[in-house]
Amino acid sequence: MPKEEERRDANDKAKAQQTTNATHILFCELNG
Known part of the structure; x- marks a missing residue:
């Protein structure tokens, strides 16, 4: 596999x- 890839x-x-x-994080905040 080439380096760029x-x-x-x-x-x-x-x-x-x-x-x-x-x-x-968003999910936790919403359920907090």
Whole structure:
């Protein structure tokens, strides 16, 4: 796998993780 591809993949994973965290926090706040 080329380095560029690898970096993009890691970037996507990081973005997905951030989105998941944000959604989780929002969900907790709504149910708080």
